[in-house]
Amino acid sequence: MPAGQLLPIPAGVSLEEAAALPEVACTVWANLFMTAHLSPGEILLVHGGGSGIGTFALQLASAYGVRVFCTASAKKNEKCLLYGAERAIDYNDEDFVQVVKQDTEGHGADVVLDTIGAKYLAGNVDVLATGGRIVTIGLLGGAKAELNLGLLLVKRASITGTTLRARPIDEKAIIVEDVREHVWPLIEAGWPGSASDRPGDRDAGRRRSTPSCRGQRPYWQGAARPLVAIPSRPLCGQ
Helix, strand or coil, rough: CCHHEEEEEECCHHHHHHHHHHHHHHHHHHHHHHHHCCCCCEEEEECCCCCCCHHHHHHHHHHCCCEEEECCCHHHHHHHHHCCCCCEEEECCCCCCHHHHHEEEECCCCEECCCCHHHHHHHHEEEEEEEEEEECCCCCCCCCCCCCCCHHHHHEEEEEEECCCCEEEHHHHHHHHHHHHHHHHHHHCCCCHHHHHHCHHHHHHHHHCCCCCCEEEEEECCCCCCEEECCCCCCCCC
């Protein structure tokens, strides 16, 4: 395993929990903050908000002051709200384009994190704000669709497709270092994962998802600590 793909086990986190963190943390950070350049105050739409990637994205984005919307099944909507979503949209019964535009007074989403692909392409472009960015990381809804390039041009929008596991070693090392600097301190401060402790307290869940350690130097740097890693080989078609 290349040294650049290793991360220390965060203080206060078990080995089992830590093993689940690197790939999801690197995927979310790389796509939202390194690729889409998501910024505080912007509006994010996450498809599949109840998934592992989705729940991490909800918490991380809300921790950085982003307004977060997501699509999910009705049974997962309450959990999505606990993890930081301002609005969880039932993809079976609601139109995510209509809901996001209505709740943002017509602004739309600045960034869309898309795991669906073809099925949601038209809607993703429609829901984008001017200068919006779509980052597609999955193709659960198919790989081929028709795209209205005229609308993309008018909105000065962009669509980026990415994977994590197939990236070169040096790119993975850059992502891991960024996660180590910007995400690991939040986890060591007790975030995320506590929002589900009190399912009935949505506001408490959101308070716990907003750490006070932003911008601080990672205090574990240089310490001897067991390591966890992101995969070095493409799996599951990635």
